[in-house]
Amino acid sequence: MVQYLAECFSTCILILIGEAAIANYKFARQTSNSTLPVGIAFGVGVYSAMMISGPITGAHLNPAVSISLMTIGKLKPLRCIFYIIGQISGAFLGALLVYLVYFNQFNVFDGGVRQMIGPNGTADIFFTMPAKGIPQWNTFIDQVVSTGCLMIFVMALAYDCNHMISEVAKPFAFAVVVMSVTCAFSINAGAAVNPARDLGPRIFGAFVYGWNDVFRAHNYFFWVPIIGPIVGAILGAWIYTGYTWLIKHYGHFSNTEHTAADKKILLNNTQTESVDDAHELQLKLTKVHG
Template sequence: METTKFAKFTAEFLGTLVLVLMGCGSAVIAGADGTTGVGLLGISFAFGLSVVAMAYAIGHISGCHINPAISVGMVVAGRMKAAEAAYYIIAQTLGAIAGAGLLYLIVSNQAIFEMKEWALGSNGWGKGYLGEYNGTAAFIAEAIFTFIFLLVIFGSTSTKNINGGFAGLAIGLSLVLIHIVGIKITGVSVNPARSIGPAILAGGEALKQVWMFIAAPIVGATLSAAVWRSVLEKS
């Protein structure tokens, strides 16, 4: 029986909600300090494991994009129609906002809670943000990391890949790798929805800078899809 649009919408909504709640939650609640919290490595695995878990939970329903850049990439690669991608992106964005909202409801009820700049695991760059990399470094990193992320997705889900059953694991681990390298630069987005959700609630610099985390991942995803479709898939 064909999966309904509503089921796909719901799957993408819930999957993105979980990604933001658990990934950003690991940074906000579990802590970036490796001495008293999970540290940057732990945060990296939280994002990656969220993708692995959701891949096996909803992958058979919607493909588990939970990321507008992936949906755009699938359209460019010819694997998805633009109309379907549009409602995927709406579901993903709403799911990310809901995930950030749930995270806010949890952490705001802690006695010492303070809504600081780039709160709720928001992405950013520049003075005051983690490694204080500038906008150029941030854009390049986000575009390149998304390019690599999409290559893993295209390759691991290809019908030519005899190890396709491990696609969810490969995709999740690639996101772990990207976070290990990139957290200090931008906090790592490679996912416009993941950035939009926390930024809307955090406001301030996070909201001012969110355009970067929409534009750069889409550029990276588009380039990756073009390379995959025109070069690698034909090999």
């Protein structure tokens, strides 16, 4: 239950900050195609969310991350299910808060008539949509590749033997990674890279724009930001796991670095040797003075 609440609360904060930034961009009727402001917002959202749930769950914030870690034995299936439920419900609540905060702005923007697409469409504040003229297979590949890259970066930063960055700086590094991926892969399908980030707000959007319109739009596009990130994260997790296995067995990495367990064994051995040396010295002194 504690893990569920942590993932729910932190994912809610992530979606609140990220989608509030999209709403500001939308209501200002910005004509620029720059994704940097939104990327920064989602990066800061990740950083804030990690401060909340990092000590409790590791701040997965993403069902694709949880599922991929489960496939490599880093997360138990039952706990993974609770994480996913928390993430999706937290994303739903985050979208609800954005809608409540900017309710009057929605009315000013669309005249009180909620529209998914078009000049006054606001649904893209909550969930992703494909760009005009981009086929569905292309958006699926986009999601697989972008989430695969994200997962590789996440595992590299979380790897125990990676001493390139301190523990204190890791949340900031995660934020930069999310910001970079968001900016790099937004144009095709909005860079969801997170099933909860799309599905939770999409479910909320169904109450605002209608269930049929939300889930049937763009030739049932809704499955792409759910399945694509999961496939990509699993591939990324296994690729990085295979990479570290090769480095350990065929490189020089394992000869120079030690895991926490290795360091504990070395420390115990050193302490034992010190005790033995002291005992041997005491015997010698006894013989000399005896």
